[in-house]
Amino acid sequence: MPRYIASRLAVTAVMALLATLVIFLIANMVPGDPILAQLGDVAASNKAFVAEWRAKWGLDLPLWERYLVFLKGVLHGDLGISIASQRPVLEDIAQYAPATIELATVGFLLSLLIGVPLGMLAAIKRDSWVDHLARAVSLIGVSSPTFWLAFIMLALFYGGLQIAPGPGRLDPIAFSPPTVTGLFLIDSLLAGDVATFRDAATHLVLPSVVLAAATLGLITRTTRASMLDNLHQDYVRVARAKGLRERRIVNGHVLPNALIPIVTLGGLAYANLLTGAVMTETVFSWPGLGRYTFRSAEALDFPAIMGITLVVALTYLVINLVIDLSYALLDPRVAR
Amino acid sequence: MPDMRAPAPPSTIAATPVLAVSDLRTQFFTDSGVVRAVDGVSFTVGSGETLGIVGESGSGKSVTAQSLMRLLEEPARIVSGSILFQGRDVLAMSHAELRKLRGAGMAMVFQDPMTSLNPVLRIARQVVETMVAHGSFGEKEATERGVKLLGRMGITTPKRAINSYPHQFSGGMRQRVALAMGMSNEPALLIADEPTTALDVTIQAQILELLRELNRDFGTAIVLISHDLGVIAGLCSRVLVMYAGEIVEEGPAEAILSHPKHPYSWALVNAVPRLDREPVAGKKLTAIEGAPPDPLSVTRGCRFAPRCPFRIERCAEHPELLEIGIARKSRCWVTQAGVGLDTPAPAPSPLRDRAKPPQTLSREQRDQEIDPSPLLEVKGLVKHFALPKRGFLEPYRHVHAVDGVDLTVKRGETVGLVGESGCGKSTLARLILRIHRPDAGSILFEGNEIAQAAPAAIRPLRRRLQMVFQDPYASLNSRMTVAQILEEPLRFHGLATTSTECRERIAELLETVRLDPKSGARYPHEFSGGQRQRISIARALAVKPNFIVADEPISALDVNIQAQILNLLLGLQEELGLTYLFIAHDLSVVRHISDRVVVLYLGKVAEVAPAKDLFAAPLHPYTRYLISALPIPDASIERRRERLRLAGEPPSAVDPPSGCRFRTRCPLAERICAEIPPPLIEHGQGHFAACHFPGKF
Numbered sequence A: 001m002p003r004y005i006a007s008r009l010a011v012t013a014v015m016a017l018l019a020t021l022v023i024f025l026i027a028n029m030v031p032g033d034p035i036l037a038q039l040g041d042v043a044a045s046n047k048a049f050v051a052e053w054r055a056k057w058g059l060d061l062p063l064w065e066r067y068l069v070f071l072k073g074v075l076h077g078d079l080g081i082s083i084a085s086q087r088p089v090l091e092d093i094a095q096y097a098p099a100t101i102e103l104a105t106v107g108f109l110l111s112l113l114i115g116v117p118l119g120m121l122a123a124i125k126r127d128s129w130v131d132h133l134a135r136a137v138s139l140i141g142v143s144s145p146t147f148w149l150a151f152i153m154l155a156l157f158y159g160g161l162q163i164a165p166g167p168g169r170l171d172p173i174a175f176s177p178p179t180v181t182g183l184f185l186i187d188s189l190l191a192g193d194v195a196t197f198r199d200a201a202t203h204l205v206l207p208s209v210v211l212a213a214a215t216l217g218l219i220t221r222t223t224r225a226s227m228l229d230n231l232h233q234d235y236v237r238v239a240r241a242k243g244l245r246e247r248r249i250v251n252g253h254v255l256p257n258a259l260i261p262i263v264t265l266g267g268l269a270y271a272n273l274l275t276g277a278v279m280t281e282t283v284f285s286w287p288g289l290g291r292y293t294f295r296s297a298e299a300l301d302f303p304a305i306m307g308i309t310l311v312v313a314l315t316y317l318v319i320n321l322v323i324d325l326s327y328a329l330l331d332p333r334v335a336r
Numbered sequence B: 001m002p003d004m005r006a007p008a009p010p011s012t013i014a015a016t017p018v019l020a021v022s023d024l025r026t027q028f029f030t031d032s033g034v035v036r037a038v039d040g041v042s043f044t045v046g047s048g049e050t051l052g053i054v055g056e057s058g059s060g061k062s063v064t065a066q067s068l069m070r071l072l073e074e075p076a077r078i079v080s081g082s083i084l085f086q087g088r089d090v091l092a093m094s095h096a097e098l099r100k101l102r103g104a105g106m107a108m109v110f111q112d113p114m115t116s117l118n119p120v121l122r123i124a125r126q127v128v129e130t131m132v133a134h135g136s137f138g139e140k141e142a143t144e145r146g147v148k149l150l151g152r153m154g155i156t157t158p159k160r161a162i163n164s165y166p167h168q169f170s171g172g173m174r175q176r177v178a179l180a181m182g183m184s185n186e187p188a189l190l191i192a193d194e195p196t197t198a199l200d201v202t203i204q205a206q207i208l209e210l211l212r213e214l215n216r217d218f219g220t221a222i223v224l225i226s227h228d229l230g231v232i233a234g235l236c237s238r239v240l241v242m243y244a245g246e247i248v249e250e251g252p253a254e255a256i257l258s259h260p261k262h263p264y265s266w267a268l269v270n271a272v273p274r275l276d277r278e279p280v281a282g283k284k285l286t287a288i289e290g291a292p293p294d295p296l297s298v299t300r301g302c303r304f305a306p307r308c309p310f311r312i313e314r315c316a317e318h319p320e321l322l323e324i325g326i327a328r329k330s331r332c333w334v335t336q337a338g339v340g341l342d343t344p345a346p347a348p349s350p351l352r353d354r355a356k357p358p359q360t361l362s363r364e365q366r367d368q369e370i371d372p373s374p375l376l377e378v379k380g381l382v383k384h385f386a387l388p389k390r391g392f393l394e395p396y397r398h399v400h401a402v403d404g405v406d407l408t409v410k411r412g413e414t415v416g417l418v419g420e421s422g423c424g425k426s427t428l429a430r431l432i433l434r435i436h437r438p439d440a441g442s443i444l445f446e447g448n449e450i451a452q453a454a455p456a457a458i459r460p461l462r463r464r465l466q467m468v469f470q471d472p473y474a475s476l477n478s479r480m481t482v483a484q485i486l487e488e489p490l491r492f493h494g495l496a497t498t499s500t501e502c503r504e505r506i507a508e509l510l511e512t513v514r515l516d517p518k519s520g521a522r523y524p525h526e527f528s529g530g531q532r533q534r535i536s537i538a539r540a541l542a543v544k545p546n547f548i549v550a551d552e553p554i555s556a557l558d559v560n561i562q563a564q565i566l567n568l569l570l571g572l573q574e575e576l577g578l579t580y581l582f583i584a585h586d587l588s589v590v591r592h593i594s595d596r597v598v599v600l601y602l603g604k605v606a607e608v609a610p611a612k613d614l615f616a617a618p619l620h621p622y623t624r625y626l627i628s629a630l631p632i633p634d635a636s637i638e639r640r641r642e643r644l645r646l647a648g649e650p651p652s653a654v655d656p657p658s659g660c661r662f663r664t665r666c667p668l669a670e671r672i673c674a675e676i677p678p679p680l681i682e683h684g685q686g687h688f689a690a691c692h693f694p695g696k697f
Ligand SMILES: Nc1ncnc2c1ncn2[C@@H]1O[C@H](COP(=O)(O)OP(=O)(O)OP(=O)(O)O)[C@@H](O)[C@H]1O
Pocket: B385, B386, B387, B399, B400, B401, B419, B420, B421, B422, B423, B424, B425, B426, B427, B428, B585, B653
């Protein structure tokens, strides 16, 4: 087990290093000159001015030197200065990330807490109404385009029925709770501010449902398939022949096996939610990483793009590491 | 054997049966119709009795067993009958009552130990939960008892074992764990469904011994299901023979095995080659033609009639299971009329008796006629496989699958290759066919060195060198018709160019393997297992090879089909002068078919000898154990037989023992055995053994 953990950590470290290299190369090879994109037309036609800018941003150094500078910065938590905002990229990311983390986590928990039990029930009571419901949920979830779902939800519950709050993390006139974690749900509770908590929670409902829909569909479907797979294994028949209660067979024998593929799927889905919420964030005016990414890309703000890409890559690597480690916990065959 | 209880007289069985089943009918309501898997089965099991159920696959053995505990799920339904367990009606029980019965009064052990334990739960949990669920013990006591039980089941380090996970155990060990689970509440009845089928013969012997002890020490009645008459003979006092969902014969094991009173049992008994009998001249086994009936459409008359060599007119009527002697019942008009089956049946003729080559020529005479140089000569062959790394930082480890093997095959002979699973039999076969490239050593085929030859250089030889695989299901492309399967090699090797030529040759090939020459247009899945194996043989024969490597060609088949295929292989050898390398784990089959036998242990040759000498006077201790472990389908012999039990399991081929590979299990092992690997030395005419103390055991 310790060897397994050590080897997983080593792999993750190597992958992270590779990621920095790949990101650096890609960002430096995109067509389009970031300087020219930043400077106005007049300034851009002034050769001396452009050269000065290049030197300022280190764009005059050879590629490998620029990579080393970049890598050294990364190791010190310095992702460079955003060309667009003129602030450290890390600071930008730190400002936008909590909104995304809050949204993705709530969405993920939603899909997990509904999807797993629903999939389980569907498998146990195969061809019953629960099964049909599960099939409908996963079909709708997987096949509805996010932006479409987002607009429908907004139009229906905010515009039409008026039972849901509008876009944004809080009411436009409300103040954010004092920042501790940046997650409004937690910060408001820490401040003992129940009203803000309720406000933040209600604002989360629509976007998180929209964000969770596809994941919910996938998790329901996978749980059902994985449960069905295991329900027909020999060891289940053995457990029955021992005289165990059906509930104990399902929870004690089948579930631990059925969860194994769900860990992989769930982990990757969470990573997707964390890094791919652009559409939802745009529709719901959610001040998250997705929107920051979008804006940086538009401006060809390459330090910001590199920073975000690196954060995305690291998110995947860390989540993969967590998946691998939980695998080892769930499945004794993986590591000894 | 002191530990065998004499078969209880029938009167006492009737007085206190643990289990009384009457007219049990279990049916599967499938989309294509109703399958009558168990069709009116009645029997009793006396307390402490051992009852065997035999029959070929699909005859309803397992469905009967699972019906007893009501373990079957939709679309299976028990449609009628009664099951009385200690006088209580199992079929009338509520779910709660049923739960109390399962695993307490009645327990079950299943066939495949690799899948019947939950892979992600510790052994402790799986053993303890049975006891806790039935409230017989608290968690702590149950764990203590679990350790004791594992020890009782022959696990040497039970304390450590109970905290392990199933994947850390071999199949045999897992079956011991399954038995510990089954016995944990001291059930009155233990149902064991093919508990040793997935195990090697030496491990099978250990598990059977354990079952015998459990029956003796705990008085547990045992219902043992097996397709192997030898296994039944060693353990059971009474036997039921099942065919197409019905019991066709019932009686004391000894009597049924020596004087079967139903033609199907008769066929079963005679289909298996036996270690205790000399192969008869011509070596043909008694094989009945055909396959079991289609379970969807059961005939009105005797279900065995289409295959029965004793058939009479009356057989168009369905016979009942009737008493035909003391404690003996049979479902057959002929034996019910008092006619015996002991006379060899009217010749179980193949489709068409081909002109046999002159039988007057003895094997020795034939040998002298042919080229004396060996067809195949293998020297010092080595193949190690790198295992997938267990982690990024872990070193590579290697399976020493074949580790310095010498082997000679003469023209026209059959060499049998035996050994436990994982000893490298299949790898050796693949090396000889150059499916794998050896790491070292030489392979001379017809004088050509092919060990390291390029594929292009081997291609012309491929035609002379063919292989038949174990699994007739997996080895044929399911999307090609039989004709296409056979045409491929013909075209590839340019043996037939026009389509007329092809068609003629295909018809001829199908006829050679005794299949309908017109069946070329059908797909493999439309054939039974035995027929599919015939197709694979036809495919191998298509290119007119002179050497066929057959890797467990009959292991996946029922005994009667096995006999058919063995007869076919023997017949083809006579007709076409083929040379065989025949791989099998079944010693009696190997002895039956082989001229010489090679015994493999952990990638090395332990012994090589002419078949007769090997079985009469084995020199290597491992060979002796193998022979002794093989059950003989004769209850009286099984009971009298002196049993040698090989303890332990084969060590890992990743880290084989130093010196003699067998030393970790050998009772003769001395210091020299750990230090010097014993060379393969000739001790008698053509009789080689790799042991420092040959024949001392
Ligand atoms: N391609 C492969 N990669 C890794 N290991 C292999 C490979 N093929 C075989 N082995 C290993 O080599 C050893 C010998 O295998 P082989 O299949 O020859 O045994 P066998 O005697 O035919 O067994 P069985 O009776 O179960 O078929 C085993 O430990 C097996 O796991």
